[in-house]
Amino acid sequence: MTQVRRVRALYGAGPLHLLALLASFAIAAAAVVGWFQRPREVVNVLEWFVAAILIHDLVLLPLYSLLDWIAFGRQWERADGPRQTTILARVNPTPYLRIPAILSGLLLVVFFPVIFGLGTQTELSASGIPETGYLARWLLATGVMYGVSGIAYATAAARVRASLERDESDLKQTPPEAEEAAPEPDQTVAEAQKAATEPVGTVTAADEAAREPDQAAPEPDHTASDDAAARPPASG
Amino acid sequence: MFVRLCSLFPAFQSVSGEQRLNSVVRAFSGGVGCDSLSDMRLPSVDPTKPPPGPFGQDFWRSPLRGPWLTAVLGLVLLVGLPIVIVTGLLSNDAYQPGLGANALRRDISGPFDFYLFGWPTQPSWLYALTQGLHVSIGLALVPVLLAKLWSVIPRLFEWPPIRDPAHVLERLSLALLVGSALFEFVTGIINIQYWYAFNFSFTQAHYYGAWMFIGAFLAHIALKFKTMRRSLTSRAEVLEAVEAETASLKSHAGASLTARSPSPATMSRRALLGTVGVGSVLLLIQSAGQSVGGPFRALAFLLPRGRTRPGLLGFPVNKTALAAGISAPSVGTSWRLHLAGEQTVSLSREQLLGLPQHTYDLPIACVEGWSTTQRWSGVRLRDLASLCAIQGPATVTTQSLERGIFGHATLGHEQVADDRSLLALCVNGLDLSFDHGYPARVICPAVPGVHCTKWVSEMTFHSVTG
Numbered sequence: 001m002t003q004v005r006r007v008r009a010l011y012g013a014g015p016l017h018l019l020a021l022l023a024s025f026a027i028a029a030a031a032v033v034g035w036f037q038r039p040r041e042v043v044n045v046l047e048w049f050v051a052a053i054l055i056h057d058l059v060l061l062p063l064y065s066l067l068d069w070i071a072f073g074r075q076w077e078r079a080d081g082p083r084q085t086t087i088l089a090r091v092n093p094t095p096y097l098r099i100p101a102i103l104s105g106l107l108l109v110v111f112f113p114v115i116f117g118l119g120t121q122t123e124l125s126a127s128g129i130p131e132t133g134y135l136a137r138w139l140l141a142t143g144v145m146y147g148v149s150g151i152a153y154a155t156a157a158a159r160v161r162a163s164l165e166r167d168e169s170d171l172k173q174t175p176p177e178a179e180e181a182a183p184e185p186d187q188t189v190a191e192a193q194k195a196a197t198e199p200v201g202t203v204t205a206a207d208e209a210a211r212e213p214d215q216a217a218p219e220p221d222h223t224a225s226d227d228a229a230a231r232p233p234a235s236g
Numbered sequence: 237m238f239v240r241l242c243s244l245f246p247a248f249q250s251v252s253g254e255q256r257l258n259s260v261v262r263a264f265s266g267g268v269g270c271d272s273l274s275d276m277r278l279p280s281v282d283p284t285k286p287p288p289g290p291f292g293q294d295f296w297r298s299p300l301r302g303p304w305l306t307a308v309l310g311l312v313l314l315v316g317l318p319i320v321i322v323t324g325l326l327s328n329d330a331y332q333p334g335l336g337a338n339a340l341r342r343d344i345s346g347p348f349d350f351y352l353f354g355w356p357t358q359p360s361w362l363y364a365l366t367q368g369l370h371v372s373i374g375l376a377l378v379p380v381l382l383a384k385l386w387s388v389i390p391r392l393f394e395w396p397p398i399r400d401p402a403h404v405l406e407r408l409s410l411a412l413l414v415g416s417a418l419f420e421f422v423t424g425i426i427n428i429q430y431w432y433a434f435n436f437s438f439t440q441a442h443y444y445g446a447w448m449f450i451g452a453f454l455a456h457i458a459l460k461f462k463t464m465r466r467s468l469t470s471r472a473e474v475l476e477a478v479e480a481e482t483a484s485l486k487s488h489a490g491a492s493l494t495a496r497s498p499s500p501a502t503m504s505r506r507a508l509l510g511t512v513g514v515g516s517v518l519l520l521i522q523s524a525g526q527s528v529g530g531p532f533r534a535l536a537f538l539l540p541r542g543r544t545r546p547g548l549l550g551f552p553v554n555k556t557a558l559a560a561g562i563s564a565p566s567v568g569t570s571w572r573l574h575l576a577g578e579q580t581v582s583l584s585r586e587q588l589l590g591l592p593q594h595t596y597d598l599p600i601a602c603v604e605g606w607s608t609t610q611r612w613s614g615v616r617l618r619d620l621a622s623l624c625a626i627q628g629p630a631t632v633t634t635q636s637l638e639r640g641i642f643g644h645a646t647l648g649h650e651q652v653a654d655d656r657s658l659l660a661l662c663v664n665g666l667d668l669s670f671d672h673g674y675p676a677r678v679i680c681p682a683v684p685g686v687h688c689t690k691w692v693s694e695m696t697f698h699s700v701t702g
Contacts, residue, residue, distance in 0.1 A: 012400025020458040021405045027451025028412050030347035034444035037343045041436035048434055049445075052418035053411065056385065057392055072502060094502045099511050106379055106515045110425060111522075111538040119430030123540045125559030126430060127552060128671055131540050138538065 064105065072098055087157050096153040100145035107138055286395035296390040299498035300505050306493055307467035308509065309384040310460070316377045317453065323370035324446055327603060330355045330363050330684050336633050336646025338687070342440050348447045357654040360681035361609075364601035367684070368527030371605025374424055375523045379515035381417060383508070390493060406459065413452035419445050428523075428604045430540060526606035541606035548664040549672060551608045554600075554685055557670040560638040562691050567637065571675050573659075577624030577697035585675045588661060591615045596656040602685040612679045614660035617652045617695075626697045629653060634678055635694040645687040647680060649700045656681045659692065 007015050035042050072094050113119050114134045123131040286292050329351045333339035343349070356362065398404050423442050426433060434441070525535030526542055536542030544550045573588060575581040593613050601607035621630050629649035636643040651657050657680040661668065668674040673690025680688055 010401070012402035013406075017402055017459065018405070020455045021409050024409055024412070024451040024455035025405075027454075028416075028448045031444040031447035031451070034342075034346050034348060034447070035441065037346070037440065038437060041441070044435045045441050045445075048423070048436075048441075049415050049419045052422050053415045056418055057389070057414075061386060061389055092502070095507055098503065099507070099514075102511050103515055103518060106382075107518065107538060109382075110375065110378055110519060111429065113426050113429040113431035113433075114538055114540065118433070119426075119540075122430035122432060126555055127540055127543075128556040128558075129540075129543055129545060131543075134538060141537070 060109070068098070071101070087160060090160050091153065091156045093153060096149045100142065100149045103145055104138075104142040107141060111138065283396035283399075290390075290393040291395045293395075293492075294497045295393070297495045297497060297499040299495060299501045300503065300508055301387050301390070302494045302505075303463070303467035305505055305508070306384065306387040307464045309380055309387060309512075310464050311468065312380050313377060313384060314457065314464070316373055316380065320370055320374045320377065321446065321450060321453075323366045323373075324442075326366045327363075327370060327684070328443060329353065330366070330682075331687075332646070332648055335631060335648055337641075337644060338646050340437070340439055340641055342437070342443075348444065354648045354650050355683065357650055357657070357681040357683075360596075360656065361599050361601070361607075362682040363684055364527065364599045364607035364609075367601055367603060367605055368523070368607065371424070371428060372520055372523035372527060374421065376516040376520040378421060378425070378519055379512045381421065383512045385414065388493065409452055409455050412448060413456050416445055416449035416452055420449055428539065523605050529606070529608050536606075539606075541602075541604070548666055549669045551610055552600075552606060553671045554602055555638075555642075555690075557674075557691070560636075560643075560691065562637055562670065567670070567675050567691060571693075573676060573692060574694045575620055575624045575697070576694070577621060577626040577630070577699075579625045581623050583623075585661065588615055588659070588676060591619060593661075594655070594658060596658065596679075596681075598656060598658075598679050598681055600679070600685040600688060601682075607685075611664050612658055612660040613662040613665075614658035614676070614679070616655065617647070617657040617659060617678070617680075618655070620659060620695060621652060621697045624697055626699055629700040630697045631700060633696045633698070634689040634692050635696075636689045637691040637693050642686055643689075645678075645689050647678070647683065647687060651680050651683060652697070654681060659695075 004015060007018070011018055035045050108115065111134070114131070115138045116135065117132060120131050123129075289295065331338050331340075331351075332355055333342065333344050333349070333351055398407070420442065423434070423438060423445070427438050427442075432438070521535045522539050522542075523536065525532045525537075526539055533542055533544065541552055544552055569584075572582045572584055575583070592615070594616055595611060595613040597609055597611050599607045599609040617632060621632070630652055631646055631649055632652050633644060633646045647657070658678070659676050660673075660679045661676055663672060668677060673692070676692050677690040678688045678692060
C-alpha cells in the first residue's frame with residue numbers, strides 16, 4: 001500500500017494510469033517502426049501527422065469559432081437584452097441560419113478535394129468519367145439546406161403570428177372586468193413560443209433546434225455578458 | 237532528463253506551484269547545460285494566473301460545453317470507432333498480405349504485420365460489407381469527432397500546462413490520440429477522393445497510423461471510461477456545478493469543460509447533437525450510396541463513385557485501359573493466356589470460350605468503399621488449374637498486361653477452390669469492354685476489387701502443401 005502511495009506521490013496518479021500510458025506508447029513506438037520501412041517517406045508522414053493536429057487545433061477550430069462569432073456573436077447580446085416584440089425576437093432566426101451553415105461547412109471540410117477538383121486527373125483515369133461540377137453540387141446542397149431551413153422558419157413565424165393575432169382578438173372580446181385576469185404579457189410570449197415550437201410536418205434539424213431554444217445549459221450570466229464587447233472572441 | 241525530472245517531484249509536494257514550475261524550467265535548462273537559464277525567473281509562469289488569451293478561464297464561453305456533451309459524443313465514438321478499426325484490420329486480412337506480392341511492397345515482418353486467417357469466399361459480398369462499413373461509418377463519425385474535439389478544446393489550453401509526470405504522459409498520449417485520429421481520417425478521406433497529395437504510401441501510412449491510434453484509443457478508454465459513465469448517469473446541472481466548484485477550488489485540477497462565465501445560449505445542446513446527427517447522415521449516405529449501388533448510387537452526390545456511364549457495361553471501373561497503358565494490339569488476336577503449373581499451357585480467347593462457361597452474380601468491392609454487383613461469365617479458376625496439371629489446393633498469381641504494383645495479385649487456395657471464382661470473359665451477356673479487362677479478367681467472391689486482375693496475360697498456380 002505504501003508502495004502505491006509512493007508511486008502516486010512521485011508520479012501524480014495510480015500505477016494503472018502509468019501502465020496504461022506506457023502500453024499505449026509501446027504500441028505507438030512499434031507502429032512507428034512500420035513507417036520506417038520507407039525511410040524517405042517518414043518525414044512526410046510525420047509532417048502530415050503534426051500538421052493534422054496543428055491545422056485542426058490552431059487553424060480550423062479557431063477559424064470556424066471566429067466565423068460563428070462574426071455571424072452570430074451579436075445574438076449573444078440580444079438574447080440578454082430587453083425583450084423585443086418583433087417576430088425576429090420571438091422566433092430566434094439563429095438556429096435556422098447557423099445549422100445549414102454548419103452542415104455546409106462540414107461537407108466542404110470533408111469533400112473539398114472533390115469540390116475543388118484536386119483529384120480530377122486521377123479520377124478521370126480511374127473512372128473514365130470527367131469528374132467536374134462538384135462545386136455546383138455543393139452549392140446546390142447548401143442552397144437546398146437553407147431552403148428547408150427557411151421554410152421551417154417561415155412556418156414557425158407564421159404560427160407565432162397566428163397565435164398573437166388570436167390573443168389580440170381574445171383581448172378585444174373580453175369584457176373590461178375580465179381583462180385584469182387576462183394572461184400577463186410575458187406569459188403570452190411564452191405561450192406563443194410554445195406554439196411556435198411544436199413539430200410541423202417533416203422534422204428538420206432546424207425544427208429540432210427551434211423546439212428548444214431555451215434549453216441550453218446554464219442560465220445566461222448577466223454580469224459576464226455585460227462586458228462581452230471587451231472580451232476576446234469566444235468559440236461557440 | 238526524464239529521470240532527473242522525476243527525482244525532483246517529491247520536493248514538489250511541499251513547495252508552491254510557482255516554485256515548482258521554475259524548478260521544472262531549471263531542470264530542463266540544466267539538462268541542456270545552460271547555466272544562465274537556470275537562474276532565470278519566469279514571472280509570467282504562475283500556475284494560478286494563466287496568461288491572457290485561450291489559457292484564461294473566462295476565454296471559452298460557450299454554454300454548450302460540459303462533461304455531459306463530451307460524454308455523449310465520446311460514447312458515440314466508443315461504439316463507432318471499433319467498427320471502423322475492426323473493418324480496417326479485416327481489410328488488411330482480405331488483402332492476404334502474406335501471399336505473393338499482395339503486401340504492396342510492405343515488409344510484413346514487423347510487430348503489427350500479421351494477418352489472422354485465410355480470407356473466406358462466403359458470403360460473396362463480405363468485403364463489400366466490411367469495407368463499405370469502414371468508409372461509411374468512418375465518414376459518419378467525422379462530425380462526431382469534430383464536435384468531440386470542439387467540446388474539449390479548453391483542455392488543450394489548460395493552465396498550468398504541466399503539473400506532474402502523470403499529467404505530462406497523459407498529454408503526450410492525447411497528442412498521439414488526436415494526431416493519429418486526424419491523420420487516419422484525413423488520409424482515408426482524401427484517398428477516396430483520389431487526391432494523392434502526400435508523398436508516402438497510403439496503405440503503409442494508414443495501416444501503421446491505425447495501430448498508433450488503437451494504442452492511444454485503448455489507453456484513453458482505460459483512463460476516461462469512468463468519467464464518461466459518471467457524466468452520463470449524473471444530472472448534468474449537478475455535475476457541472478460540482479465540476480466548476482472543484483475547478484475554482486483547485487486551480488491545478490485541470491481545466492473545467494464547463495465555461496466559468498458562459499455567454500447567453502443561442503442554441504441548445506440537443507440542437508447541437510441534432511446537427512451533428514444530420515451531418516453524420518449526410519456523410520453516411522454519400523458512402524452508403526456508392527457502396528450499395530444501384531438506385532442508391534446517386535445519393536453519393538459528392539463522391540466520384542456516385543456516377544456511372546450508361547449501358548450494360550457502364551458500371552464503375554477502378555482504372556481505365558488508357559490509364560493502365562493497355563494498347564489495342566496487345567489484346568488483339570495475338571493475345572494468349574499463359575498458364576503455368578505442373579505444365580504450361582497457352583490459350584487464345586476462342587479456346588477459353590470453348591471451355592465450360594459458368595455465370596455468377598458477383599460484386600467488385602473497392603478498398604475506397606464503393607462496390608457494384610454484375611453478372612459475370614467465364615471459366616472456373618479450378619478448371620484452369622487442372623489444365624496445367626495442378627491437383628488439390630493451390631494458389632494462383634495473376635499477371636496483367638498492366639505493369640506496376642497493381643498489375644499482379646495472388647489469390648489464396650480458398651479463392652481458387654471456390655466454384656464462383658472465374659476468369660471472366662463476358663459480363664451481363666456481353667464481351668468485356670477494354671475498361672473492364674478485355675480479353676479476360678479475374679472475378680472472385682469477397683476479395684478486394686484490386687485482386688480481380690484485369691487484362692490477364694499469365695496465371696501461375698502453386699500447389700499448397702500440407
